[in-house]
Amino acid sequence: MISARNISKVFNAGRPNEFTALHGVSLDVQLHETTVLKGPSGSGKTTLLSLIGCMARPTTGRIFLNEREITSLPERFLTEVRRSTFGFIFQQFNLIKGISALENVMAPAYPTGEKFSLLRRRAMETLEMFDLGKRADARIEWLSGGEAQRVAIARALIHNPAIIIADEPTTHLDTRLSHEFMDIMGDLKARGTTIILASHDPLVYGSDLVDRVVEMRDGQVVDGESAL
Amino acid sequence: MILDPGILALLVSSLLISLMSLYASGWSIRILRRWDLASGSELQLALERRTYLISTIVSYFLAFQLVSLFLFIQTADSISHLFVGAMCAVGTLTVSSFGYPTLLLKIVTFILAGLWLILNHADNQGYDYPLIKAKYLLLLIMAPFILAETVVQGAYFLGLRPDIITSCCGSLFSQNSHKITSEILAAPSAPMEIVFYSSMFITFAAGARLFVQGKGGYFFASMSGIAFLTSIVSVISFISLYFYEMPSHHCPFCILQKEYGYAGYPLYILMLSGTVTGLGVGLLQQFSKEKSLAETIPALQRKLAAVSLTAFFLFTVIVTCQILFSNFKLEGY
Amino acid sequence: MTRMIERQRHIMDFTLAALLRRKGKNGALLSVYTLLVFILASILFFTHALKHEAALVLNEAPEIIVQRTMTGRYQTIPVAWSDRIRQINGVISVHPRLWGYKYDKDFLANYTMMVPAGNPPEPGSIDIGSGISRMRGANRGDIIAFAGHDGQPRSFTIRNIFDSESQLVTSDLILLSEKDYRDFSGIPEDQSTDLALQVRNPREYATIAEKISRMYPDSRPIVRTEIQRTYDALFGWRSGLMIVIFAAVALAFVIFAWDKATGLSAEEQKEIGILKAVGWETSDIMLMKFWEGSIISLTAFLLGTILAYAHVFFTSAALFAPVIKGWSTLYPTFRLTPFIDFGQVATLFFLTVVPYTVTTIIPSWRAATIDPDTVMR
Numbered sequence: 001m002i003s004a005r006n007i008s009k010v011f012n013a014g015r016p017n018e019f020t021a022l023h024g025v026s027l028d029v030q031l032h033e034t035t036v037l038k039g040p041s042g043s044g045k046t047t048l049l050s051l052i053g054c055m056a057r058p059t060t061g062r063i064f065l066n067e068r069e070i071t072s073l074p075e076r077f078l079t080e081v082r083r084s085t086f087g088f089i090f091q092q093f094n095l096i097k098g099i100s101a102l103e104n105v106m107a108p109a110y111p112t113g114e115k116f117s118l119l120r121r122r123a124m125e126t127l128e129m130f131d132l133g134k135r136a137d138a139r140i141e142w143l144s145g146g147e148a149q150r151v152a153i154a155r156a157l158i159h160n161p162a163i164i165i166a167d168e169p170t171t172h173l174d175t176r177l178s179h180e181f182m183d184i185m186g187d188l189k190a191r192g193t194t195i196i197l198a199s200h201d202p203l204v205y206g207s208d209l210v211d212r213v214v215e216m217r218d219g220q221v222v223d224g225e226s227a228l
Numbered sequence: 229m230i231l232d233p234g235i236l237a238l239l240v241s242s243l244l245i246s247l248m249s250l251y252a253s254g255w256s257i258r259i260l261r262r263w264d265l266a267s268g269s270e271l272q273l274a275l276e277r278r279t280y281l282i283s284t285i286v287s288y289f290l291a292f293q294l295v296s297l298f299l300f301i302q303t304a305d306s307i308s309h310l311f312v313g314a315m316c317a318v319g320t321l322t323v324s325s326f327g328y329p330t331l332l333l334k335i336v337t338f339i340l341a342g343l344w345l346i347l348n349h350a351d352n353q354g355y356d357y358p359l360i361k362a363k364y365l366l367l368l369i370m371a372p373f374i375l376a377e378t379v380v381q382g383a384y385f386l387g388l389r390p391d392i393i394t395s396c397c398g399s400l401f402s403q404n405s406h407k408i409t410s411e412i413l414a415a416p417s418a419p420m421e422i423v424f425y426s427s428m429f430i431t432f433a434a435g436a437r438l439f440v441q442g443k444g445g446y447f448f449a450s451m452s453g454i455a456f457l458t459s460i461v462s463v464i465s466f467i468s469l470y471f472y473e474m475p476s477h478h479c480p481f482c483i484l485q486k487e488y489g490y491a492g493y494p495l496y497i498l499m500l501s502g503t504v505t506g507l508g509v510g511l512l513q514q515f516s517k518e519k520s521l522a523e524t525i526p527a528l529q530r531k532l533a534a535v536s537l538t539a540f541f542l543f544t545v546i547v548t549c550q551i552l553f554s555n556f557k558l559e560g561y
Numbered sequence: 562m563t564r565m566i567e568r569q570r571h572i573m574d575f576t577l578a579a580l581l582r583r584k585g586k587n588g589a590l591l592s593v594y595t596l597l598v599f600i601l602a603s604i605l606f607f608t609h610a611l612k613h614e615a616a617l618v619l620n621e622a623p624e625i626i627v628q629r630t631m632t633g634r635y636q637t638i639p640v641a642w643s644d645r646i647r648q649i650n651g652v653i654s655v656h657p658r659l660w661g662y663k664y665d666k667d668f669l670a671n672y673t674m675m676v677p678a679g680n681p682p683e684p685g686s687i688d689i690g691s692g693i694s695r696m697r698g699a700n701r702g703d704i705i706a707f708a709g710h711d712g713q714p715r716s717f718t719i720r721n722i723f724d725s726e727s728q729l730v731t732s733d734l735i736l737l738s739e740k741d742y743r744d745f746s747g748i749p750e751d752q753s754t755d756l757a758l759q760v761r762n763p764r765e766y767a768t769i770a771e772k773i774s775r776m777y778p779d780s781r782p783i784v785r786t787e788i789q790r791t792y793d794a795l796f797g798w799r800s801g802l803m804i805v806i807f808a809a810v811a812l813a814f815v816i817f818a819w820d821k822a823t824g825l826s827a828e829e830q831k832e833i834g835i836l837k838a839v840g841w842e843t844s845d846i847m848l849m850k851f852w853e854g855s856i857i858s859l860t861a862f863l864l865g866t867i868l869a870y871a872h873v874f875f876t877s878a879a880l881f882a883p884v885i886k887g888w889s890t891l892y893p894t895f896r897l898t899p900f901i902d903f904g905q906v907a908t909l910f911f912l913t914v915v916p917y918t919v920t921t922i923i924p925s926w927r928a929a930t931i932d933p934d935t936v937m938r
Contacts, residue, residue: 013270050934055838057268072265075276076842077355083840094835094936097828098582108839110575113568155839167937231801233605234904237911244919280843281926284851288922292915295907302904310790390790486902 002029007061009047021047023219034195036205039216045198046167053165054082087156089166093148095140101151102136108158126154146177163194170201178203234303235385242378252282253371256364283348290341297334301481310390317481326384333377340370342504343511350512350528354520414478417466424462428544431455435537442526449510452536456503467547473556502539505532576852590821591861597814598865598913604803605905606873610897615792623757628781637752649772651765657753659742668696674735676742684738688721692732710747815920823924837933850925858914874899
């Protein structure tokens, strides 16, 4: 279980452009479930996702991952936790241009020092899972939207994460690709992966897949069975 | 001063290094005063990020300092004939009283930087920055030495006046104004050989004990310090003789020259790395009680001891081979 | 251990690919960097080679030379002095020497003319250096003419052309007999250019020199080691001066490098953000930046050094030899003996790689500490 306790996040503290993205949010996310954070842009969904995903540390409050407090860990340990636990899918795929699909999938694992041949085989297997085996050596610029999306998902899976975090994954997708995305999420869920999504797309939060919807507004949780 | 390219290079680099170390010290003070791991404030995040910068700076410093140490000796050697009576680096260094202090400061700062990096490495293994205060205190101790080195080195080079021909007559008559001692006072050779081999033997024994039983960190560290000092004295006293194959040439610098196959470089690098890692073992012993490092420190100490022992061992092997296979025999000197 | 090496390898590979992806920017940096190393290395190699040549010359020079001055200016010395000087204890031998320079208007060249101590050519014949032979197109057995002190040409048969280890020394040299030289230069029978002394013990140099100047107050004894010191200080000083001037160029480079390092393109910034988001840590990015700097520095360093080596030793530093060689430009061309040591390479390293590295440390660190969540914002 992931528990966030009374977390706040302030950007540019003490400066004129000080901005509080989250106000004392508490939230529990059950493992093996699919949770959607829903709310308009600027409601703090993305900030909350990045805190849960160990990308940043909250200004105040604590976050526990399976009983382990991760809030005060130094960056290098936080990265370690992030790498081994989470897989990220971003709004704009965020693939690295100029290198191949395969290299994009492998890139997250470079710092771990895994043997190159092993890593390459794993990355190939992941790509093949998404029927991308033939496109492995194609550069990112040459891929279609659907292919790029699947490469981005494959990259998120390279460390076999227990939790997948996706931020507005369907914003730039047409309906067909959005459905395809949710189908893939369905497959992952069936394999026991925890999925946390941030979205204001009805196609996402209305999906059968979703166990729980948390509604956010102005940096606070306003609804969604989350009152603790 | 002498406008030699080597001198310029040394002055420029030490100036740059001093600036970097001043910058790092500024942040050290801030880290020592404002560090609060429990806080998620932006200041704390910024300080944590600075630690990456500072450890990078010190790593570069270590590398540069090693090169600068040898370049300093090399430059001193190459300008030695500018001074009446100077035959090699020894003569140049004795031209002014700042010569040897500069060399000493270079060695000290190199060792300190090495120890700092060992401490930093250990600290990075702990999830709560257990050594942060010690680390930045050590950095603050190191900074004055680095600055002193820059100043002393500057004073040394700026004060050098070559004995050259003037328009009216030769420099002959200035010759008697100063006399350079080109010979180094050497400890008697035969007893020193015994001291050298016994100190190496005790160091190996202490290292083996630490490696196998994990005991005696301080003892091993002090022994490697002693081994360092005896090695230097031994190089001057008898090791150099076997390289030069001359009974009275005790110079510790000439073995860095081509004529002697650059033998000095491996010898001194081994000596320095053995000492830094050996002393590192003792430094870490100090912090072995830290909870978050309870497991990593003994493992790290073993690794360091292994490196240190290998270095001293290779040093001893090279020296012994030279003694055995050199045409020179010490008997009678 | 293997993991650590693999990590280094992966990140290095990735960095290399990233560098190649941004050819334009990195190419510009690399060329400026290489040019800088090239210029600096050329200065260093060239002056060092000159020093080396000078040392070769001096190795064969007499231990003490006695000149005569009049009103502070150089004068020919009476041959008779050598008899009294020979009486001084410790002096093995005294040789009056005859030598001088000859400017050839037609070929704009400066020759060194000299009467050798042993095996001088027959009157009417000469030995010449390879530089003169090349320039005048003269070979063994040819007859060659030079105008003497009175303007009248004198012709000589070439007996030999020499080519020795140090071309700087022999390239412009003409050896001839004493009789021809006196006729050619107009030096009277009882005078010579200077006296060359051989001394048994180096420790006695100073005493002997002192005795000579007491014996002949207008004499000027010069000890060999002093000449060497003076040459060295002069060459060292010249190259040092060039480097100081050059420092301005280097500063411009540092600013350029700083600009390149801080001016991360939006794409590069995004790339680092992505890497951090998907699991790279600050120190991984720093490692990447370290490799980036090392690859650029190493390439520029090697390239610049090799180019400078070719420039100095194959083309005789065609680009700036006149500046360094200075006061008496040696017209006939000559080749320098290749000579490089650790000190030069380390000096070069400290004057180029170290400033570059120091310049890029802070910008790289800034790039490496981009928040991983920037890609989500």
